[in-house]
Amino acid sequence: MTPPRLADRLLNWFCAPHLREEVLGDLHERYALRVAKYGETNARRRYWREVLAYVRPSMIKRTPSQYPTTFFLSPDMLRNYLKIALRNLVKNKVYSFINIGGLAVGMAVAMLIGLWVYDEISFDKSFPNYDRIAQVMQNQTFDGEVQTWSNVAMPLGPELRTTYGNNFTYVVRAGWIGDHLLSLGEKKLTKGGNYMEAEAPDMLSLTMLKGSLSGLQDINSILLSKSVAKAFFGNADPLNKIIRLDNKLDVKITGVYEDLPTNSSFANLSFIAPWELMVKSQGLEQILQNPWGASWFQTFAQVADKADMNTVSALIKHAKRNRVGKEGARNNPEIFLQPMRNWHLYSEFKNGITSGGRIQYVWLFGIIGLFVLLLACINFMNLSTARSEKRAKEVGIRKAVGSVRSQLVSQFFSESLLVVIIAFLLSLLLVQLILPVFNEVADKQMAILWETPAFWLIGVGFSLLTGLIAGSYPALYLSSFQPVKVLKGRFRVGRFAAVPRKLLVVVQFTVSVTLIIGTLIVFRQIQYAKNRPIGYNRSSLLTINAGDIRNHFQAFRDDLLETGAVLNVAESETQITNTYLTNSGLSWKGKDPAMQEEFVTLGVTQDFGKTVDWKIKEGRDFSTDFASDSSGVIVNEAAVNYMGMKQPIGETIKWGDKLVHVVGVVKNMVTQNPYDPIKQTFFYLRKGDLNTIILKINPNTPSSDAIGTIERVFKKYNSAIPFEYRFIDDEYAKKFGDEERIGKLASFFAVLAIFISCLGIFGLASFIAEQRTKEIGVRKVLGASVLNLWGLLSKDFVILVIIAFGIATPIAYYFLNNWLQKYDYRTELSWWIFAVSGAGALAITLLTVSFQSVKAALMNPVRSLRSE
Structure with missing residues (x-):
């Protein structure tokens, strides 16, 4: 039986060298005798006692500086390691710049992505009841497809309070956050706000700076944000002051609350007015004769402390169906709770089930951040191992004079950690400089979390981990050299020593090429959707909010047309780029009785078609020459196909209690999400109470002059509110905002990934050129041309990039094809995109390598051969 190995190791560490063999021999002899006499257990116990007696302080002959570095690193040693590391950095300036610069850029990218991910996953977490707040939503089935709506019927809130009240702490009905005019004397501001029930401030736990959370009890009150x-x-002090809302409602300020964070669903909530004020001022109780049939509003709820969110969601599933008749239940309305934690990251639904959302981008950029950091670490490992032959003699001499492997490992790890610490400090500076631009691209307001201990803990831990990962291979590889072989000159790195470096270069360019392909596909998809035929001419179109002008619309229109700056003017219910109103309850000849129909509807005035220049396919446009047009509708091609009409002109449609007839068919118009299929739509004539005015500017009039003219006429009929306008082109472009933002971020990270990869390639090319200086000299003497030498030095890198391209292509195809599937209107994955990406990566590599290759090829061979 052998003695305890751990005890022997402890003795080896503490016992003086000249006593070690004698003490161990004596102990082992006594251990064998005790095993035979008393048994192994008693012998082991006695052995431990004797070992511990030997390691008493009086027996220790070494000073702390003599202990093996595996267990102890003295300050003197650490100082010496850092001094050597600094000397090596200064001596090899190019390689130091590549190592530190590459790591700094990689860490800065990882830090930026980390801040972005943190901002995304902390969305709405500023609300104390974050885990218990939900939005009440509904699923409805139309033509076999389940659609998810965030807007619900007005009576749903009282129904939840009355029937399911024990499960909720608060149930709050609300309108929609939108721009409203606030005015005080001559001062006027347009701010985002909402009408909400009185318990909204309690549910959102607003921080009140003035007044109290109960400030909405009075119907004529308002709460303002601090700003x-x-x-x-x-x-x-603003309390009890009177302010005017939308130029028609005088309300009293009963509270001021702290502005809500930008990474919040209520970031634009600059004021809250009572729900009852909206109902009364807009006459909703008279308008909504069937309130369960109109899903116009939002409802939020906070579940009770002891209630489970999923259980309550299942409980209220039929809250609407129980209150509507057979006709209302035809679309199978199902109510459910969407938790606040899912509002931002899991906002997309498909067939009634959550299908994802921004969470896919959180994962995407998180993975990109890790890969970019990996690229920087690969550079460090590659350059360190590539230069190992130059430090082989140093390692051999150190081992010959008594250094153990653990000391060499500590030396190389200290060098690695020094590089990482410098890179970390430099990355903080880079992030601070880049953050303003990054915030603009990402549409965020992020900042480095200087005062957050977790940030520094993660940063330092991140740096140590990076240093260990980046320095592990060089430290273990360099410290394994045999001193005898090195000092006798027989040391060779071997045929396969460069294989790990080549594999790492392949990994680098696989990541870079994948990012290039991804960026091209994202921008191609955006451009594909932008170039989609939209069915009308959005050039020179602008819109203004109708406001009080709706009461003088005809006079306003006539005055504008007289100026010549405007060619046409029309009114519509909503923006042409956002037709969100839908209707059901329609029937027509040949309709299947079981069909659950839904149409997008838009009320317009007669000149709407001429203003937007829609394309009439059959029939005619609305006209004042036909009195019957008051009951006429114009449908799009999608509606004709949806209803299965062969000859739609003149067909009669029953819409509720009235009959309408089709007077025209227009080509499909993109009035909603440009990536989705066109929905069945019909346009009908409506007078009064229209929210949007659309104007067609004369293309022969400069836009600035036309806008000035429109403003003067606008002020003539509505001087109380500011003149604000939007170009349809700009509104349409906003629909691509998320995709364009993601594309810009992806391209930003792709460029940095390529930059880091090229830094590494540059360093390796420089080393190889230096290593093969004498070979190049001999080849030049024997007649090799500069082109031959350039090809010789570039060949290996070209092969590695081609291999990387072969790996990146299927990976990129798989992930990008899955990404494109979420769009109904999508581009194709053309072969040329992959070819261009590969050619681009190859060209960048050749440019990077060529500088060192040509420089080495042009060198005077006499200088390179003189040392022989």
Whole structure:
């Protein structure tokens, strides 16, 4: 039986060298005798006692500086390691720049992505009841497809309070956050706000700076955010002051709350007015004769402390169906709770089930951040191992004079950690400089979390981990050299020593090529959707909010047309780029009685078609020459196909209690998401109470002059509110905002990934050129041309990039094909995109390598051969 190995190791560490063999021999002899006499257990116990007696302080002959570095690193040693590391950095300036620069860029990218991911996953977490707040939503089935709506019927809130009240702490009905005019004397501001029930401030746990959370009890009250209150009143007390809302409602300020964070679903909530004020001022109770049939509003809820969110969601499933008749239940309405934690990251639904959302981009950029950091670590490992032959003699001499492997490992790890610490500090500077631009591209307001301990803990831990990963291979590889072979000159790195470096270069360019392909596909998809035929001419179209002008629309229109700056003017219910109103309850000849129909509807005035220049396919446009057009509709091609009409002109459609007839068919118009199929739509004539005015500017009039003219006429009929306008082109472009933002971020990271990869390639090319200087000299003497030598030095890198391209292509195809599947209107994965990406990566590699290759090829061979 052998003695305890751990005890022997402890003795080896503490016992003086000249006593070690004698002490161990004596102990082992006594251990064998005790095993035979008393048994192994007693012998082992006695052995441990004797070992511990030997390692008493009086027996220790070494000073701390003499202990093996595996167990102890003295300050003197550490200082010496750092001094050597600094000397090596200064001596090899190019390689130091590549190592530190590459790591700094990689860490800066990882830090930027980390801040972006943190901002995304912390969305809405500023609300104390984040885990218990939900939005009440509904699923409805139309033509066999389940659609998910965030807008619900007005009576649903009271129904939840009455029937399921024990399961909720709060149930709050609300309108929609939108721009409203706030005015105080001559000062006017347009701010985002909402009408909400009185318990909204309690549910959202607003931080009240003035007044109280119960400030919405009075129907004529309003709560302002701190920034809005300061804009109107400065440092004066705003409480109980009267302010005008939308130029028609005088309300009293009953509270001021702290502005809500930008990474919040209520970031634009600059004021809250009572729900009852909206109902009364807009006459909703009279308009909504069938309130269960109109899903116009939002409802939020906070589940009770002891209630489970999923259980309550299942419980209220039929809350609407139980209150509507057979006709209303035809579309199978199902109510459910969407938790606040899912609002931002899991906002997409497919066939009634959550299908993802921004969470896919959180994962995407998180993975990109890790890969970019990996690229930087690969550079460090590649350059360190590539230069190992130059440090082989150093390692051999160190081992010959007594250094153990653990000391060499500590030396190389200290060098690695020094590089990482410098790179970390430099990355903080880079992030601070880049962050303003990055925020603009990402549409965020992020900042480095200087005062957050977790940030520094993660940063330092991240740096140590990076240093260990980046320095592990060089440290273990370099410290394994045999001193005898090195000092006798027989050391060779071997045929396969470069294989790991080549594999790492392949990994680098696989990542880079994948990012290039991904960026091209994202921008191609955006461009594909932008170039989609939209069915009308959005050039020179602008819109303004109708406001009080709706009461003088005809006079306003006539005055504008007289100026010549405007060719046509029309009104519509909504923006042409956002037709969100839908209707059901329609029937026509040949309709299947079981069909659950849904149409997008848009009320317009007669000149709407001429203003937007829609394309009439059959029939005619609306006209004042036909009195019957008051009951006429114009449908799009999708509606004709949806209803299965062979000859749609003149067909009669029953819409509720009235009959309408089709007077025209227009080509499909993109009025919603440009990536989705065109929905069945019909346009009908409507007078009064239209929210949007659309104007067609004369192309012969400069836009600035036309806008000035429109403003003057606007002020003539509505001087109380500011003149604000939007170009249809700009509104349409906003629909591509998320995709364009993701594309810009992806391209930003792709460029940095390529930059880091090229830094590594540059360093390796420089080393190889230096290593093969004498070979190049001999070849030049024997007649090799510069082109031959350039090809010789570039060949290996070209092969590696081609291999990387072969690996990246199927990976990129798989992931990008899956990404494109979420769009109904999508581009194709053309072969040329992959070819261009591969050719681009190859060209960048050749440019990077060529500098060193040509420089080495042009060198005077006499200088390179003189040392022989």
